[in-house]
Each structure stands twice: as structure tokens, then as C-alpha cells.
Amino acid sequence: MLFPKPPLCTTDQLMKVRHHMPPETCVRQHVRKISFFQVCSLTAATKCPNATWLEDYYLDLQREHYNGHIDQSSQGKQLWSSSSSSSSLNNLQHESQQFLGISIGCNKGFDAINTLRMGTYDADIDKAKWKQAMTSDGSESLHLSVCNQDSAADVFPILNDDHHASNNSSKMILRPRGEMHCIEPMPQTYHKLQQSAETLGYTDKGLVVTHGAVSRNSGEMPFRSGGKAAGVENIGLGDCRGGSKQDCEMVKVYSLLEFVERKVQAPSSQNINVLSIDVEGFDGDVLLGATSKVLERVEYLEFEYNWMGSWKRQHLYDIIELLDEQASMVCYWAGRDRLWRITECWMSYYDVHSWSNVACANRRLVPELAAKMEETFQRTLEDETQWFKHPNIPKKLGFWQRKYKDHVLLSLEEDKLRQKYIRI
16 A cells, blocks of 8 residues: 655645745845844744654554454464554564654653553553653752653553563563664763663663664764753754864764665565654754664654754755655645645745654555544644744744845745745
């Protein structure tokens, strides 16, 4: 089963997206070179996304699991493989089910353990427990989360939780086996992650913590320690270049292809169910270093787009095309229960490098998820919400429209509206 590639967005659809995320704010950011202040509407719309489409998809898988769409051999092994979701929820295969996830730039690990919980339906994997373990030597030792990932209230729901049996019970509920890789280059954050994983026994549940970084090529690079607090955000591979920064130490760097080949225990036939990338400006390099050999195995992808690191020299359009051609992925701007399609819906002002989040689904491997995301996009088009960083920005839109009326990024001429790159 293949979810068809969505059609080219109509001009009316593009105008609706421009209403939601006004390009004037991005033009102002581009002209005045004030990326750091993040005034572009793409940032406001996609800051701290809530991936309800992914959660809904895994709730469907979980329901199928507990509603009897599993078979058991005489040895008690579960016979529903994760690759079955690549064709349909009911296409059962005779091998053990496994969930495989990779979080690059794992930071404090809250998203990674919630992803492992989501993929293994294991209620024992819990954010509150994780936070307690990560702060066991004092709350000052853990840096604040920008998007409140540490919120114990925001956890993936486990169905039939009352049916879960303890290890000492004769009634054992079979769940998918997990392999969730948490890759973190910052030394003190890595040690805190590893200690917490071992203390809680999450290593036995499939959480694998690796001290290292991922980029386009393998090797070694200096990386900042981040100070006393673990989990400091907004530090990337480029921060130690040129010898201008202190407190740096050499860290192993993998290409994603090398990491998968060396570190992932699951067979190469196993889909990578979730791949999350947040590496402060080097997300494009991670994807380029993955090659089609890895990308074509990825069911769901999240990455960050901004103006830092290698993004300075790269274009989002090229990455979106790469993902489409090599991995049949359809990509969207990812918001809070909202999606705006990028694939076949490109507009020229998307080439303004701004802090934003992108989510993609492989329409060949997970057609049901691809369909959910496209449905979310169509529902989003019916919304009237406009996204701004500051409440006073809407009052300035008219002035900016007049000031930048001749700017190519505000042109509605078809060739300029859909222009791949900014050419000024």
C-alpha cells in the first residue's frame, strides 16, 4: 500500500498558508538580518510543536495490538513485526515486533523516553521518574527545558494500563521490544543520561545512551562542555571552531550511516520508526550523511531548521527534495496540532532561515501516518489563526506590506511565489 504523493498546492491553498504565517514578518527578518530575534511567523507557528498526528497513529497501533491483532507461538513470542505497519495495520509477519527510534541531540532525554514509551506501550517508562533521576543530586544541576519537555502531564497514554502485569505475575502482557538510541555530545549531560538510564533500569527496556555527535562525516570535533548544568540547549558543533571558545573537548562524530551500521542492533530489514534530529544548525548535514541507505528505512522524521551551523550554506528546498526522492517523504511545518505542507507547497519566503520545526512521513512505509498528516494539513487550512511572536506585530503588518511591497518574497506572480531560493 502506498499513500499517493499529495498534489501541488493550489494558489488558494498557498494564500491560506500565507494568512496563517504572514511572509511580511519573515521579509523583515531577512532584510534587517535579525534572525536571532526570531520574528518570522514560521517560528511562531512551529515553536514547541505538539505532534498529535504521531500520537494518534501510535494509539491506533496500540489498539490493534491489544485488540488481538497479535499471534503467539508455542514459545510465547509475539509474531507481529513493526514492519507490518509499512503496508497496513493488519499485515502480520512472523517475526518478533520491535520498535527502533533514534534521537540525535537527545539533550535531557525527555522526548526520547516518551518516544520509547510510545513505541513499546510500556507505562513503566515515565517522565516523572526520569526527571527525579535526572535531578537526584539537586535541581540546579539540570538546565531548564525551553519547550517544557519535562512536563509529567505530557506523556504518551498507555491503553489497557490496568492489564499490565508485574514481573512477578503469571499474567504477562507482550509488548514490542524497544531499541531507542539517545545520542548526546555534551559530556556532563551524557553522564547524567547514562546514570539515570541505569538507575531506572531503562537500559533493560531498550534505552541506549551514546556519547557522541552526528554530522555529515565521521571523525572527531571539539564540543563545549556547557558549564555546570546538564542539559544546556542551543550549543552545537560549531561553537568550538577557530579556538575561540574555552571548555571544549574532543567528541566522537558519526555520520548517521556509520552510526546505524555500528550501533544499531536491529537488523537492516527493520524500519527506523522514529528519527528525531535537533543539533543546533547541523540537521541538514545529518540528513546528507545518512544517505538513501538509511533514509529509505525511516518511517517518521523530525528536524529543526534555522540559520546556524551548516544551514547557513544550505537550502531547505534541497533537503525537502532529497527526502522526497530518496525516501518518499512528505514534509510539513510542524505546529501544535497543526501542519502546513512543504512538499509540493513550496513558497519563496520559506528560504528565509528561521528557527522552525519540520515533520515528515514516509508515504511508502507508513501510509496511514502519511494520511493522518495530510488530513491534519487539510484541517489546518480551515483555521483562521495567525501566528506572531509578539501581540503588537499584527498592527505593523500593513506598514511592512507597504514598505516591502516590491520585495520579491511578497510577490504573488506564480514564478516568484514558488521560487526555490531567495535571489535578490
